[in-house]
Structures are given as structure tokens and as C-alpha cells.
Amino acid sequence: MGSRKKEIALQVNISTQELWEEMLSSKGLTVVDVYQGWCGPCKPVVSLFQKMRVELGLDCLHFALAEADCLDVLEKYRGKCEPTFLFYAGGELVAVVRGANAPLLQKTILDQLAAEERVLTEGRERKVIQEAGFDILTNEERTMTEAETRLFYQHRAGEEAFEKLIHHMCSGPSHLLILTRTEGAEDVITAWRTLMGPCDPNVARREQPDSLRAQYGTQMPFNAVHGSRDREDANRELALLFPSFKISDEGTEAPQGSQVQGAVGPTELLGFPKNVD
Template identity: 75%
Template structure:
């Protein structure tokens, strides 16, 4: 009876050191939602990961809930009011040498992280206006439904220096200061995207999905685009997408300086 429940459970509640160690031995990717007893787990994320487990496979993705006060190993997370998620990955020993090579790439003994893909990558930003309106999870689901794979998803509040450099090609425009101020006004979600199927140019495809820069134009010309659905007016157009391959390389290097890209089209970032 107990084993049958374990097979169908979409998340595991960890309350003892024994359960914690058992969770760490699970092959695949395990995501742990570390929560405080007074506020409970993050309900939207619980639903999201349950859905992802069904789609990805129960043997590949595991999701666990752990209250910080119940486990000594989580002592440093006690008393925090922000959501905390821990990621643990155990590689299946059945991986071939070729698969392992693709996963790690050539690191030359350096400490930088590696984003490795045989397909090209591009940058997507869910801007502060969309994040403030609580649309992040909804937009991410639509990105995945459109056939994109999210290699990295990082929440970050950008600095003024970063945004002035990021939008340097628009420095002469009247709206430049307003744009920089908006992008620094709150947290954004920075995503590195690739395509999960086909060999379309990911930069061009992503630009098509988000639609015209002006949300009003997007609603007239591409009402199904993300900017038409989530943007309001300039510069609050909800989503950023790199203009072309060169811009994608420059923006990824600026915002993810510690990452190295193995794709041929991003060799400029490997330094």
C-alpha cells in the first residue's frame, strides 16, 4: 500500500533526516521547496512542478517539500521570508561517454559554468511590469508550449550600469532614460532559450512569438503574441527578445558573464 502511494505521489514531504537522505539518493533532478512553517510551501510552484513531473516523467523529475525548522541540514534557511528552492541532480550511470561529453563540454580546469547545446541560444527577459503583475509563471508556460527549452531561469533586479550598457544602441532616443529606469525598478526573470525541436533560428522564432515592440501595434498585427497579451504601453511591453544573433551573443555575455556556451554560434562567449 505504501509503495503504491509513493509511485503516484507528485511531491514528497520531507520531515526527517532519513527521508532527506533517501531523497538525495534519487536519480534524476530533485527540486526541494524549503519553506517556513508560518507561511507554508509556495502553492503556485507546487502546482507547476506537479504538472512538470507528469509531462517529464516521474523517474526523471522529483519534487519535495521540506520545512526548514524540522531539519538541521536546513538550519541556514530558517527565518527567511523569500522562497527558497534547492536543486540536486544525480546522473544515471547508464549515460554514455558521448552524453557525458555533451553535458560537461571542455572546461580546461576553469570554474565557469557551461551552458551546452547543439542548438543556438537566445536571451529572453520577463520585464519588471510583467513580474509585478504576477504573470511570470503564465508566460513561462506559454514559452514552453511554443516549443522552447529554458536552459536558465534567473530572477534578478538589474543595475542602472547594466541597463545603460545593455541598451547603449538606444542611448540617443527620448525614451532611453525611462526605459533604463523601468528595467531597474524591480525584479526581472532572465531566461536562456533554445529550441526543443526543429532547427529554426531560435532568435528569429522568439522574436516572432513575442511580437512587435509596441504592445498597441502587437495587438493590431499579432494579437496572439506575448507582448499583445501581457504588454500595456511602451516601455511596459512585458518581454524582451534579442534583435539578432549578434545582439543575442552580446546580451548573453553581458548578463551571464560566468557562463560558457559550447554552441558554434556563441564561440565569442567562451573567453
Template identity: 70%
Template sequence: MLSSKGLTVVDVYQGWCGPCKPVVSLFQKMRIEVGLDLLHFALAEADRLDVLEKYRGKCKPTFLFYAIKDEALSDEDECVSHGKNNGEDEDMVSSERTRTLAIIKPDAVAHGKTDEIIMKIQEAGFEILTNEERTMTEAEVRLFYQHKAGEDAFEKLVHHMCSGPSHLLILTRTEGFEDVVTTWRTVMGPRDPNVARREQPESLRAQYGTEMPFNAVHGSRDREDADRELALLFPSLKFSDKDTEAPQGGEAEATAGPTEALCFPEDVD
């Protein structure tokens, strides 16, 4: 990750440190404003990494800044930089296909429909690269749906998405050449479950949704939004595929500055 072109900000925190945690939301907002390809943000827990031992025992966030010059890395340097990753400080999702975000929402999870929906996703030809069950925080949901903040239904949406665990999935296609984002939106069906039952009765929202915003599943609007939503909900994942621009950088040198970027879909899924 430190070899990525642009600015990388590493938030060194400790699990027991309360003030460290709110900083994450602040940096996520900053990423929206700066730009995804120029600013990168990572979390590193001091108590889990020996190299960060000198930052332990301090009840305050610590930030490390790295900037990559424009000179391209040699193939050998790039291989070495990736080879040093031991899997503890960074997860990797590797695929030569495009991917999208899918969320099985709290209403479907609460009704015990998760396994059925996952089975239908796989039957539709998707491969599930990641499946994480967790309850989204209020700050996370407000940031995710911030484009809807002025609407009457916004608070209801926020309350719903924080009401219980969701399943956050990263999907890709296992067969065919269809765009994974478009195909997933087709499988989900129209946003309103009542409309879905009329127009696309075999869709997931027709089968498992009840009414807005309880429409069972979420999907990114397009490929750009998929990349940005994935960056928000899976900030520690590094995606590696031929569709991702290769690092264009030289040595990492310390610097100071702002942070990486996200935007979000205009419609509520």
C-alpha cells in the first residue's frame, strides 16, 4: 500500500484508545473531498505490530505520512514491495474481474433469509470474494448515505441500517462477460419491493423486500460507485487486478498533508 502513487496516511491507533476511533470517520470524510487515486488511508494497531512499538501507551492518534514520487517503480521493486506483506497488516482481494458491493440488509438478516439470498446470488453466477457480517455504525451509515441527508426518509434509513447486523459482500462474476455491477442490479430488481413484485417478480427485492427502505439488499449504482463504496466499507483491503492502475511511484518519503476520496450513489438502495 505504501508503494501506491499519491499520499498515504497511516493512522496508528490502540484498540483501547477512545479518542483514536472518531478520527477514522473524519478521515473518511476527507477522502471524499480529495480524490480516491491520490489519497490513501490505512489503519495500523500499534499493539499488534512490533515495528510500531514506540507508539504504544499513548492515548492519542498518531499519523504517519508517505508520498510517492512520479518515477515509476521497477518490476523488481514492485515485486519486493508486495512480497513483504505478511497478511497481518493488510488483507488482499485479488481478481482479474470487476467487482461490486452487495449488502444483505438488517431486515433480511433478521428474518433469517441470509443463507437463501447467498444461495441465489451464487446460482445467478456470482462469486463471493468476501462475506462479512457486522452492524454498521451510525457514523458509517450517515457517511455512506450523506447524499440523502436532506430527505425526509433519511433518519428512518439510518436507523434501519444501524438496527442490526448486515452482510457486506464483495461480488464478481464467475462466468460470462456481463458487467458485474449491472448484472447484480438486475438480480436485485427495482428499489421499491412493491414495484419489484409487479415488474420483476423473480428479483431478490420482490421475494425478500417488504417496503422502502426494507428492500432486503443493496447494490452499487455503477462501477465508480462500487469502487468508492468498497473503499469506505473495506478500508483495509487492497484490490489487485488488471483493471486497477499499477503503482506509479518511486521511494516513499515522509511528508505532511491531507487524505484519499470517495463519492456515493445518488439513489437509495
């Protein structure tokens, strides 16, 4: 009779510095239950961890145990009378939860997984933009104010979804980009609008499935990215969002031989506000 395959432990025991370093280098999110030897690990949250690992998978979410007295890095957590949960992603401590608060632990896990997915998706988007021949001159994450959002979308003020768009764009951070293309390349505005794809994400998925809006947009008006309509529009947007960025009669003070395009590119896939055409 063949032996039954050994079941993978829900929580890996980290008892040495070597195992701690191995945990820091692992991909995904790791939740470490830091416990005291005299009371042992926190048992009330085990069922929650089991449920979340089944739902979210082994690749993105990991759980571990670490006795505070066994590792120098955990010295500050020694002697505590309540369990402490440390959240690590990319080798960095990203959150701390004290106490066996299951709803808070679940929310923190989901929030941190979403944040990690944002980072990964932003990297993929940046790669797509650069591979399309654009240079990212400026990339700033910022939550737009209601006043500047209304100015930015003043040309859509009469539309039915205008207030919905304003509320959404002010609800979280956007990525504000200034893009350039080298001398001799296709006009930067035309090239960017081509890469964005049709305004409606559903149309984009049918007609231009490789476009940014097809990949990252959901439905109108949340179509993932914005692009200036012409040079005058780009100059207006640059002056509004980047007032210290110098604009000349020929465009902007960019690297020699480049054209500049203002663009705002947050994505709904990441839970960020979205722009429309």
C-alpha cells in the first residue's frame, strides 16, 4: 500500500534566523503569528486562516508561527499577553495586528493582497507603456481634489455621469503620468490614444483587445486611462496637474527631440479611480 502524501502545514514554524530570512524572500503575503512560549500560538484564528487559504490559494497567501523568545528580530514583541500578527510582503513589514480579532485580520489580509496586486499590475502597465515606445518622464501617485477634478473634466460637465465621475476620481489615488516619445516617432498624442483604445472598454475588447482600456477598463465611465485630445488640451492638463512643469510655445521643456503628453492612468483593476476619455 502506498503511503499517503504528507499534508502541507497551515502555519510553518519559524524557529531559526535562516528560516526567518527564507520567509522574507518568499513571494506573496505572509502572516506571522508571534506568540509567547508560555501560552502558545493563537488557536481561535486557525479556522479563519484555513478558510482564507482555501479561497485565495497557496501562491499568494502564507501563514507562519514564530516564538518571540527564539528570534532576536522579535525581541520587541516578547512578554506580550496578547497575540501579535505581523504581515510581510516583499521582505518588508507592511502591517501589524494585535489581538485575535478575526474581522480585522481578514480585512488586513484582503487589503494587503490588494495592495500587492496593485504594485504588480502597475509594473505590468509600466512595461506595456515603455514597450510601446513611450518614456515616462513623470509618474506621480496623488488623490486629485474635487476642484481640480472639475476643472480637468469641465468639457464633460453637461453629461449625466459627470457627478459620478467626479466623486469616483476624488475617492482615491490616481497615477499622473507625463509621457514622451523620441524624435522621429509617431505623434505622441496619436500614439497614446491608439494604445489606450476605444473609449468604451466593451468596444475596446471587441475591436482592440490588446489596448489598455480593453485590459484594464470595466465599463463606462470607468475606462482605466485618459489621454489628451490634442496639443492644446495636453498643455491645459499639464498646467493644471503639474504647474511647475514649464510649457513653451512648442510644447514643454522635455528631453531634446521629444514630444510630451499629459496622461492620467489609474486602473479599476487595482481598485483605483479611473479616468474617461
